[in-house]
Amino acid sequence: MNSVSLTTRISLLFAVSAAVVLLALGWIVARAVDAHFVEMDRHELDGKLALVQNLLARMQPSNTLAALHDRLDDALVGHHGLAVALIDARGDVGYASAHGLPQGMPLHPAPLTTWMAQERTWRGFATTVQAGDASFTVAVALDITHHQRFLTRFHAVLGGATVLAMLAMAAAGWAATRTGLRPLEHMARLATRLSATDLSERLPDTALPAEIRTLATAFNAMLGRLEDAFRRLSEFSSDLAHELRTPVSNLMTQTQVALARERGAAEYREVLQSSMEEYERLARMVEDMLFLAKADNRQVVPRRDAVDLGREIRELIEFHGLVAEERGVHLRLEGSAHVAGDRLMLRRAVSNLLSNAIRHCPDAETVRIGLSSGDQDVELVVENPGTIPHDRLARVFDRFYTGDPARRSGAEGVGLGLAIVRSIVEAHGGRIDAATANGMVRFTVSLPRSGTA
Template identity: 50%
Template sequence: MRPLSLTNRISALFAVAASLVLLVTAYFLAQAVEAHFKAEDRHELDGKLELIRNLFERAEGPEELAALPRQLDDALIGHHGLAVAVIDATGRLWFTTSGATFPDALLRDCQARPAACTAENLREWEQAGRPYRGMAATMRTPQGGAYTVAIALDIAHHAQFMQEARSVLGLAILLAAAATAVLGWVVTRWGLFPLRRVTATVAGMSAKHLAERLPTTGLPVELQPLASAFNAMLARLDDSFRRLSAFSSDIAHELRTPISNLMTQTQVALSSARGNEEYKEILYSSLEEYERMAQMVGDMLYLAQADHGLLKPVQEKVNLANETRGLFDYFEAWAEERGVALAQTGAATVPGDRLMLRRALSNLLANAIRHTAAGQAVKVSLATQGGQAEIFVDNPGTAIPAEHLPHLFDRFYRVDPARQRAGDGAGLGLAIVKSIVDAHGGSIAVTSSEQRTRFRVVLPTGE
């Protein structure tokens, strides 16, 4: 089943809400009119009872009492729809108007309990399909005779008015609900025009137009956060797309060099017959290129795991000072060859994966040694404070321009795009360091000046 559009939903809700409001209003209006009619009827009945009471009070003798029915007829002339019945103390019907019939319960209750038979005892009943509203009261003559007087009004005209009023109100509610639905549809469609404009803009975007942004001015207040959030998402997508394009280009460039070398070496080897030693030398050279490509592929797979949250560090106590000294032993020969000294101070212990942290430290040290001039020293400093362990890797060298610092941890990023990385790895080392640090809940930053370049790694100690 096709879901309703937002415009149709809002229009339907408007119609339902309007109908509920009108129904409640109509209910209270009908109650108010009914109460008004009831109050008018009570007032008229009270007046007639008072008139009849005065006639009974003036009947001081038998002659006056005998003339009382004629006086009642004269007093009730012209009051159509008014019925009166008088019952004496013996229960005999003493006086009645034509067509007057009262419920037996009304008369019995009044005779049985005269003190409770007051004007407040208003009742409603039907006779021959016509509704009546009436009451009964006890009257006494000056001689002490007790009579029960019942009086009622034919309220058929009230009932007819209320029925017609309910029909009109029902029709008015239906028409108002329909009008509200139509007007709600028009107003909602007009109100949602900015949203349709945003939708049209978004629908026209593609990978080639990620630099476009949604306009935030002129939008309703409710849509401005949506436009701002979407623009921020576009900025992230644009940045990710650019980096992905650059990443693909760098992969092609990095793989092209070893593949070209292998092809050249193979072509040279096949161009003429050679001795065993020459073939061995060519194979060793090819092996170096294979190892370089294997390292690159391994690093790329490692970063892919990091991107998908698949790096799950094993939690163990790692002594960073011991790991640093072990790496110094590993890099000692290469550092001596380049004339670079290695120094380490401080101590720190963190929970984490020892092999992963060792790899991060190894990449930082290799990067520092590679960019340190002969006769200089690479220094590693360890410290613990405030529940965090800090690792500083300092190396003297040429300052890195400030605009390049935020991108040093990007894959294949080069400070100098024209520079080739012959023998210097594929440019994924610092990206791997950042992924390892992130997996351990830490952070990494870099600063550079004419005196030194410093990498600062912060890891939680779990304390």
């Protein structure tokens, strides 16, 4: 059944449902018509029985059944297809209709019954009637062959109409299903045209049924996410190639220059030291990329230790102090807080924030680090003088993004620091935001105190 198309399945469902309903309706109609004819025949037979009873009631005691013969013939004249018989107490038939009695007609008290005789269909009954002191059995029967022929034709027409209605319902179900599934066919054709280089097409979400509209909206949203993901992947690949090209080119140039002529040990040592710096830069970049790749695949699982953020930040201020002092930048810590998390990962995140703030802080200015604790969260704020255009705020956490003044490129970084900060914060179940206002750039980190993601 899995290979049968949805259109065929729904069409069959329409046909089966229609068959069940129409067959049930046809059976009800047929039974109602049959019952109507039975009731009509019973009413006519009861009328003839009443006529016979009336004649018997007016019969004088001295009269015999033979005396009623002429009266009964006169009363039943013109009633073709009607058979009447009077049977006395001895079982003798005292009266029979002029055209005779059908074979199989009950001559003893019997309920309404139907039988066949001489290729004709009869319906009748027999009952006991009192006439003075005498008791008689009156048997009446009606030829219903014409009724049966009508019912046979009616049943045939009803059956044919039922079959035609079933076929019509199946065709209507097929047409309705094909029309309803047309947007899905359009969706399938669109999916075959999609590629990594062109994800701009979208399904029209107007004039669609509610169910298909929901699917189309979800499909378009998925295409939007894929388009954004491929765009970011393309930018990332381009940035990665660019960042790797610089140190590799430096290494090749230094090596070519060193090999251009014979040099002394001191010169070779200088070349090797310079190459070592480039290797270290490459190693840091690869390490950072591996960390971000693990974070993207939820493979970074932080520990849940009690961490004194105030103490860790004071140690980091001391570590970055020499670099800050060279430019006259002052680092100021306000507040304290404790959080449950991975101490080394949190130190790395805070260190990246401080390094970024020091690098982009004007000379002789102050970088403020603020800590505060709430009922559920701990907030860390790193703030330095500067500005970031509002259209670039959303990209400051992108990998290799160094396109705004707050993250100008330099030898100290390649644009991965803030991306690593965001990955660490999100791994701890927190969030990080960047904002700029009143000539200040602020990074705000919120972490759950319990450390649950």
